[in-house]
Amino acid sequence: xxxxxxxxxxxxxxxxxxxxxxxxxxxxxxxxxxxxxxxxxxxxxxxxxxxxxxxxxxxxxxxxxxxxxxxxxxxxxxxxxxxxxxx
Numbered sequence: 001x002x003x004x005x006x007x008x009x010x011x012x013x014x015x016x017x018x019x020x021x022x023x024x025x026x027x028x029x030x031x032x033x034x035x036x037x038x039x040x041x042x043x044x045x046x047x048x049x050x051x052x053x054x055x056x057x058x059x060x061x062x063x064x065x066x067x068x069x070x071x072x073x074x075x076x077x078x079x080x081x082x083x084x085x086x087x
Contacts, residue, residue: 008035011036
C-alpha cells in the first residue's frame with residue numbers, strides 16, 4: 001500500500017468529537033490534541049519519508065492514527081480498539 005498524503009483532523013474537528021464522547025470507557029483523550037496542538041495536519045509522502053523528532057512529539061501517534069484509519073492489522077492493543085474509527 002502506498003500513500004501520497006494523509007490528512008489528520010484539525011483542532012476544531014477533534015474538539016467536536018471530544019464533546020460527543022461518553023467518558024465511561026476511556027480514561028484519557030489520547031491521541032486527541034497530540035498532533036493538532038502542534039499544528040500537524042498533513043503528511044505528504046515521498047518514496048522515502050522519515051519522521052523524526054524528540055520524545056513525545058507525536059511520531060508514533062501519527063503512525064498509529066494512519067494504521068488505524070487504513071485498517072491495518074497489527075498485534076498491538078492500540079489497533080484492537082475502535083477508539084479512532086470515527087476521526
